[in-house]
Amino acid sequence: MSSEAAGVLWHKAVRKLRAAETLFAEGDYGSASGLAYFAAFNAVSALFLLEGRDFRKHSQIQSAVSVELARKGRWPDELARGFRKLGELRAEDDYETAPECTETTGMEALRMAEAILRQVSRDRPDLFILWDDDEATR
Helix, strand or coil: CCHHHHHHHHHHHHHHHHHHHHHHHCCCHHHHHHHHHHHHHHHHHHHHHHCCCCCCCHHHHHHHHHHHHHHCCCCCHHHHHHHHHHHHHHHHHHHCCCCCCCHHHHHHHHHHHHHHHHHHHHHCCCCCCCCCCCCCCC
């Protein structure tokens, strides 16, 4: 697959992470958690796209993160668990009538999404650059 398409997904991932940080700062922890998941989802999708894998279902990419990245030793297990947890938080915020996401849970979601984006950036530094301090990305 093209690095251009992967780059588009990467840019979406970075923008969604920044938007999640803004929502968190505004006190909307549930929406921030959901957007943090989509940031991680887009980043992981970009990585897999470069390997010729394109997923249509969230369950497919969650499985691929566990099997292809964690179990095969490419990523630490805690990142795969974190990705799954982000998906659960997103589903809770979108579909459940559970209590609102707490500030603590929202912060954990942001940290996990950022860790996933950093790992994707480490996996392919030639294409996926993540700067600190809100600098531009390419």
